[in-house]
Amino acid sequence: MVCPFGGNDCVTSVIDSRKNNEGIRRRRECSTCGQRFTTYEKADINLMVLKNSGEIEEFSYEKLYQGIENAFGGIDISAKKLKTLVDNVHKEIKSHGKKVKSKVIGETVLSHLKGINEVAYLRFASVYKEFSDVTDFEKEAAEFN
Ligand SMILES: [Zn+2]
Known part of the structure; x- marks a missing residue:
């Protein structure tokens, strides 16, 4: 110390x-x-994720990082910028309390990606958001036009 x-x-x-x-x-x-x-x-290990299936699992920073990194696959972004983005998302997720719905995590990531990169946003959306059909996806895409 x-x-x-x-x-x-x-x-x-x-x-x-x-x-x-x-x-x-x-x-x-x-x-x-x-x-x-x-x-x-203050321990940082208590954040729990409530999945759509009803299951509860411990929040994983690595998983969040991986998910966002995958969305940027092939897109030029510095490691520092990526880390800042993930940290900002993490901070916002934590502000929701100790139990957070996986849907909220997905939406938080999307709201941060929106202003940064359109392709990464749509890619993440296609994986995490529960699009009922292609129309929803097109609606999201149209918001950029
Ligand atoms: Zn001293």
Whole structure:
């Protein structure tokens, strides 16, 4: 643990831990410079996805990244830009709470892709959105014209 007063060389220890709905609050003391400070830990593993089938599975950042990366297959986008896009989508998904419908994830990705790349948007839409028939897909495509 890096001490905010000293630095990397400080040795800090936990003197109190408290768990609440937000996460874990830890009171720490630096034995090198004697300062006390508080840290908050928030786990990122609790986000659950409610699938259309009714099944629940743990959210996977890798899966989200893969899905978006696939939509950009063959399209020129930098790794940094792709990562930022995925992170923005992830942030928005997390804002919905601890349980999110897979449909909401798909729609969040689409809303972010829309302003970035039309081809990636349509590709993602064709995979994730439940288009009842081709007409729906054409309607989506028409929005760009
Ligand atoms: Zn220190």
